[in-house]
Amino acid sequence: MTVNRRHDSGQQALRAGEHPTGVRWRIMILIILVNMLPSLGKINLGVAAQNIQNEFSFSTTTMGWILGIFVFSYALFQLPAGIIGDRYGPRRVLTLAILMYSLALAAMAIVPQLRVARWVGLAWSFAIIQLLVGAAEGFGPPNSAKIIGSWMATGKLGLGISFANLGIGAGGALTPVFIAWTMQRWGWRTSFWLCGLIGVVIAILW
DSSP: OHHHHHHHHHHHHHTOOOOOHHHHHHHHHHHHHHTTTHHHHHHHHHHHHHHHHHHHTOOOOHHHHHHHHHHHHHTTHHHHHHHHHHHHHHHHHHHHHHHHHHHHHHHGEEEEEGHHHHHHOOHHHHHHHHHHHHHHTHHHHHHHHHHHHHOOOGGGGGHHHHHEEEHHHHHHHHHHHHOOOOHHHHHHHHHHHHHHHHHHHHHOOO
């Protein structure tokens, strides 16, 4: 709703003869960053999986469904994410989603200390946190698309979508290197803390 109001105001300003401000291009830069972030959740556990499996003596099967539940929740929440974004506005919804999966990523570092681990065990605790990460990250694609549609002219929607794709590609390329380097220096827990912190910073910028 906020994005649409800004878009309408911008169109009215152009009709009134005012010069464009270039705000949309700053929004597109933020779209790149927002679409880089989900790679932190998608890739982090995959890189850390062997360390976690060895430390907590998980079987390969157990580690497999912990990894797989992220993909399940990520896909499942795409549809409600779009509906909620239409209802409450993509800026607000994306901000909450980024904060949610950033905090969930940070929580991965302290799963054994969480109360839920005493109730359902370590494996299920890791799975529940991963489910939350995937569900929150599922809000990214539909709400990014809505923002692009609101800020980019009809004839430049393809260009707008390319900013989102650039973020996805850059995140997929840079995240494994960053996470592997972090884990090598400070351990797998620090990588989750840092990824959560990065997400909170981007949410504030957003």
